[in-house]
Amino acid sequence: MATNSYRVAHTNATTENLDKQSSSVHQNDVARHAALDLTLYSVVCGTLKAAIELGVFEILAKAGASASQKSLTAKEIAEQLVRPTANGTAVNSGYLQRILxxxxSVNIVSESVAVVAAAEPGNFTSYNTHHQRSYALTPIGKYFVQAEDGFSLAPVILMGEDWVFKKAFDHLSAAVLDDSVDPFVRAHGKSQFQLNNDDPRVDKLFNAAMSSHARIYMEALLGAYHGFQDVNCLVDVGGCTGASLALITAKYPHIRGINFDLPHVVATAPTYPRVEFVGGNMFESIPSGDAIFIKSVLHNWDDEHCMTILKNCFKALPSSGGKVIVMESVLPDSINLQYENGGVKPMLGLRLDIAMLAYSSGGAKERTLHEFQQLANVVGFASVALITTIDFFSVLEFTRVAA
Structure with a gap:
């Protein structure tokens, strides 16, 4: 009996050890794969940029809209590419297929594969077989079609993958060791906004990215947030040329809009119904309204500058109430790798936070809800409420008087 008991115990112990070893091996496999994935992280964005520059998504979108042809092979796409010069060489459809x-693999386009067999000339017993691959846009890929109405993330990719912006990351580690000079300034000798003023190409690249990004999220905001219903006069602080306010007043015709930005910015703005343009400096004063909208502005500034902006917002609201509607990324208090509450949302916000560190100056950053509440409390707002979140952008309401 003792021998049998020993054998059973020994067998159980051996099995348990094997299970632990197997689990450890599996964890190592997963960790190794994840680490290797990071080494090639940037390849996807670089490849996506190439496809945008080639006009691949527009070609696929046109095919997808056709009743007769929904997908195209790399060769069929290559035949439609616009070449800057005709130098006698053929477009390399093999390269293009590798890009596709x-x-x-990341679900930007879909791939269909058909096995094609063709007899070799003069040899009826031997066949060449090959896989004919065709491609179509997925719902994700449609966001990279450079449409005229501005609904595209293509300009955001073109900006982020441009050498001017990528070069700032070469100086990220240096900024950690010496924060007297920001990464972008280290890379180019001037801030990003100064470079925009000096280089029309960079300015166009940046403005196209910001406009496209804003247009997509304003449409999503208007579908998810209903806090404009009780607003009569809305002031958009840092509203650029008024595109966001135009969308709001189009959905809510009872709203009178005031688009507030620097004088030289509003001077180039188009005309929109029920939208008045006012030039000025948000660090000095802000036009009065019963609500203020401020989107993707606070993350450009450190806490001291943010408090100055919010104090001026506070003064611009009626003493009987009013609210500031803030649209910003809200970071999580801690990192949860189980992807709770939508998961991808806080991860995207953390990436944006590092982009602000690389591109911007003077303490630009994303903030947690607690940090927004601290800013609001110092200024004198009665409360801060997170109303809704769209992807990684949240809508916050800073109320002047307690409900």
Whole structure:
């Protein structure tokens, strides 16, 4: 009996050890794969940029809208590419197919494969078989079609992958060791906004990215947030040329809009119904309204500057109430790798936070809800409420008087 008991115990112990070893091996496999994935992280964005520059998504969108043809092979796409010069060389459809396959692996395009067999000339017993691959846009890929109405994330990719902006990351580690000079300034000798003023190409690249990004999220905001219903006069602080306010007043015709930005910015703005343009400096004063909208502005500034902006917002609201509607990324208090509450949302916000560190100056950053509440409390707002979140952008309401 003792021998049998020993054998059973020994067998159980051996099995348990094997299970632990197997689990450890599996964890190592997963960790190694994840680490290797990071080494090639940037390849997807670089490949996506190439596809945008080639006009691949527009070609696929046109095919997808056709009743007769929904997908195209790399060769069929290559035949439609616009070449800057005709130098006698053929477009390399093999290169293009490799680009498309990677994009298919991340669900930007879909891939269909058909096995094609063709007899070799003069040899009826031997066949060449090959896989004919065709591609179509996925719902994700449609966001990279450079449409005229501005609904595209293509300009955001073109900006982020441009050498001017990528070069700032070469100086990220240096800024950690010496924060007297920001990464972008280290890279170019001037701030990003100064470079925009000096270089029309960079300015156009940046403005196209910001406008496209804003247009997409304003449409999403108007579908998810209903806090404009009780607003009669809305002031958009840092509203650029008024595109956001125009969308709001189009949905809520009872609203009178005041688009507030620097004088030289509003001077180039188009005309919109029920939208008045006012030039000025948000660090000095802000036009009065019963509500103020401020989107993707506070993350450009450190806490001291943010408090100055919010104090001027506070003064611009009626003493009997009013609210500031803030649209910003809200960071999580801690990192949860189980992806709770939508998961991808805080991860995207953390990436944006590092982009602000690389591109911007003077303490620009994303903030947690607690940090927004601290800013609001110092200024004198009665409360801060997170109303809704769209992807990684949240809508906050800073109320002047307690309900």
């Amino acid at each position: 396959r990677l994009l298919a």
